[in-house]
Amino acid sequence: MEEGDNETLVSNKEDGRPRNIGLQHPRALTFLALWYVFSGVTLFLNKYILSYQKADPHVLCGMQMFITMCCGLAQMRFPLGTYQPVTGQRQPDNFAKNMFILGLLQLGTIMFGLVAIYFVAVSFAETVKSSAPLFTVLIAWLVLGERTGVFVFVSLIPVMAGLALCSSNELSFSSIGFLCALSTNLCECVQSVVSKSLLSSRSYIYSPAELQFYPNLAAVSLQLPTWYFFVDFTKLSAQLDKNLLFAMVLDGISFHGQTITAYVLMSYVSPITYSVANTTKRACLIWLSVLLFGNPVTLWSGIGTAVVIGGVLLYSKAREEDARRREQFSITHDKMATVR
Numbered sequence: 538m539e540e541g542d543n544e545t546l547v548s549n550k551e552d553g554r555p556r557n558i559g560l561q562h563p564r565a566l567t568f569l570a571l572w573y574v575f576s577g578v579t580l581f582l583n584k585y586i587l588s589y590q591k592a593d594p595h596v597l598c599g600m601q602m603f604i605t606m607c608c609g610l611a612q613m614r615f616p617l618g619t620y621q622p623v624t625g626q627r628q629p630d631n632f633a634k635n636m637f638i639l640g641l642l643q644l645g646t647i648m649f650g651l652v653a654i655y656f657v658a659v660s661f662a663e664t665v666k667s668s669a670p671l672f673t674v675l676i677a678w679l680v681l682g683e684r685t686g687v688f689v690f691v692s693l694i695p696v697m698a699g700l701a702l703c704s705s706n707e708l709s710f711s712s713i714g715f716l717c718a719l720s721t722n723l724c725e726c727v728q729s730v731v732s733k734s735l736l737s738s739r740s741y742i743y744s745p746a747e748l749q750f751y752p753n754l755a756a757v758s759l760q761l762p763t764w765y766f767f768v769d770f771t772k773l774s775a776q777l778d779k780n781l782l783f784a785m786v787l788d789g790i791s792f793h794g795q796t797i798t799a800y801v802l803m804s805y806v807s808p809i810t811y812s813v814a815n816t817t818k819r820a821c822l823i824w825l826s827v828l829l830f831g832n833p834v835t836l837w838s839g840i841g842t843a844v845v846i847g848g849v850l851l852y853s854k855a856r857e858e859d860a861r862r863r864e865q866f867s868i869t870h871d872k873m874a875t876v877r
Contacts, residue, residue, distance in 0.1 A: 579795050609751075619798075636752050643756045658708075689855045695845070702838075
């Protein structure tokens with residue numbers, strides 16, 4: 538389906554894979570709710586482990602990916618209702634390459650995200666991450682050569698303005714935290730594009746569990762050698778008590794829940810719906826983090842956050858309108874058949 542298509546209930550008995558049927562489906566709503574819950578738990582555990590337990594971001598990143606890898610391996614055997622297994626498939630020749638690319642993007646997304654909240658408040662990091670449409674448009678232009686419509690371009694103005702307003706008035710502002718949050722955006726946007734393309738593949742049906750196990754296996758293999766240079770093992774052994782270990786294990790399980798529910802949700806809704814749901818989720822996390830962690834927020838920083846969120850919602854509507862206009866003025870095979 539194109540981004541502007543209406544979401545209708547469509548089943549496919551041939552491959553057992555759900556189509557973009559929208560949030561009217563009970564399973565889609567269930568996984569949306571689970572995605573919100575797991576995202577909130579993961580974010581707050583990350584901040585607790587990094588800020589209050591003083592854990593190393595490299596160690597937490599490795600633990601998240603390792604536990605997610607183990608959970609993905611278990612769900613390949615026991616799906617637990619997340620997907621319908623498809624048997625008798627032969628892995629494509631580029632399977633390993635696709636998993637390696639996803640693993641590299643996964644490593645970047647997690648590592649940059651953890652370093653960001655290590656240096657800045659959760660609310661500010663999530664506000665910066667809400668500017669993802671900027672990177673979506675940039676990637677579409679550079680990689681796909683997609684020209685941005687007027688409505689989409691105009692909708693990006695409040696996103697950029699709100700981000701600038703929020704950054705200039707943020708009390709916890711840090712250049713490293715800001716740049717890492719932007720880098721997380723870049724990695725996450727590319728990861729979403731690659732993941733969605735693999736989930737939509739007709740030649741081979743990738744399961745959410747496969748996209749959990751193999752990319753994280755690649756990511757752990759890539760990151761472990763770097764621990765020798767970046768991790769202080771003396772400090773790690775001194776602080777690694779049962780409370781920190783329990784928090785890290787719980788954090789890894791929650792992160793697995795967050796990512797696998799996101800993959801399942803992607804197969805039920807259109808990119809526009811997913812984008813709006815993601816923006817709403819970030820808005821909730823921003824204000825929950827302010828309440829739970831007591832981060833001081835200036836008036837102008839709060840206004841900037843609201844402008845960013847409003848701009849992203851406007852962007853989603855603009856993308857839908859832009860897709861509708863392209864469909865309206867394009868010449869399809871059906872239209873040609875009608876003319877003939």
